Amino acid sequence: MRHLVAAAAAALMLGVAPAGAASAAHRGACTSDLLFCEDFQRLPTGGPSTLKWGTDTRNGTLSVERARRGNQVLHVHTVDNGRAFLRVDDLAVPGDRLYGRMRLRTDAFPTAPDWAHFTLVEATGSGSAEVVRPIGGQYAPTVPGTFWGVGADGGPTGDWTSWRESAPVVEDTWQCFEWSLDRTDNNVAVWIDGVANPDLTASTNEHGGNEVPFVLPAVDTVKIGWQLYQGGTTPGEFDLWIDDVALGTRRLGC
Numbered sequence: 001m002r003h004l005v006a007a008a009a010a011a012l013m014l015g016v017a018p019a020g021a022a023s024a025a026h027r028g029a030c031t032s033d034l035l036f037c038e039d040f041q042r043l044p045t046g047g048p049s050t051l052k053w054g055t056d057t058r059n060g061t062l063s064v065e066r067a068r069r070g071n072q073v074l075h076v077h078t079v080d081n082g083r084a085f086l087r088v089d090d091l092a093v094p095g096d097r098l099y100g101r102m103r104l105r106t107d108a109f110p111t112a113p114d115w116a117h118f119t120l121v122e123a124t125g126s127g128s129a130e131v132v133r134p135i136g137g138q139y140a141p142t143v144p145g146t147f148w149g150v151g152a153d154g155g156p157t158g159d160w161t162s163w164r165e166s167a168p169v170v171e172d173t174w175q176c177f178e179w180s181l182d183r184t185d186n187n188v189a190v191w192i193d194g195v196a197n198p199d200l201t202a203s204t205n206e207h208g209g210n211e212v213p214f215v216l217p218a219v220d221t222v223k224i225g226w227q228l229y230q231g232g233t234t235p236g237e238f239d240l241w242i243d244d245v246a247l248g249t250r251r252l253g254c
């Protein structure tokens with residue numbers, strides 16, 4: 001059985017974008033089949049003023065800014081172990097699969113304290129207490145380096161982040177992040193710039209937490225932004241820019 005699951009997961013993670021995915025939902029094209037979409041183009045600059053999504057902040061701010069060539073993006077700013085999230089509530093996801101996408105540029109990732117841990121995407125819902133973190137990472141002083149890793153907290157599997165040396169963070173560069181949560185086998189998958197990273201995954205019996213099954217919730221809330229959990233960080237403040245956020249039931253493409 002495990003071989004079958006592994007084969008299916010491998011097939012999923014070979015993950016070439018399905019034909020038409022990129023054209024259907026590339027860069028801010030908010031098509032009606034998406035569960036949520038925000039390209040920030042129609043929002044006034046400054047603090048968010050929209051009924052489409054809410055905010056969750058502590059020692060952090062969100063602001064809509066003008067970028068190049070008329071593009072508008074969301075600037076996420078936090079101090080030390082603060083947080084600032086765009087929050088999508090009341091999602092109704094038909095079926096078992098939820099896909100997400102965002103474009104992201106981060107000024108600098110933490111290099112202190114040791115094991116500084118940060119989350120950029122968090123999903124919660126009913127049926128499981130797991131707070132699922134498909135996009136997050138950790139500073140690993142033993143390498144040293146700062147690496148992406150799938151993680152979770154709040155549920156039976158405990159607090160874990162499977163940071164991977166195959167997924168070093170990149171500063172000051174726009175990258176496209178995609179993730180999927182599939183309740184059929186409790187699979188989490190991640191693509192960076194359209195390329196699947198088979199290390200960035202979790203599933204029912206393959207995850208970084210306690211030796212109990214990992215069960216995905218029926219997601220109704222997704223938070224996208226930044227949170228860092230330990231105080232006394234280097235740098236002392238964090239800045240990232242996010243654009244072209246989308247949630248849907250199919251692979252979204254970049």
Ligand SMILES: [Ca+2]
Pocket residue numbers: 028039040041071072073243244
């Ligand atoms: Ca935009």
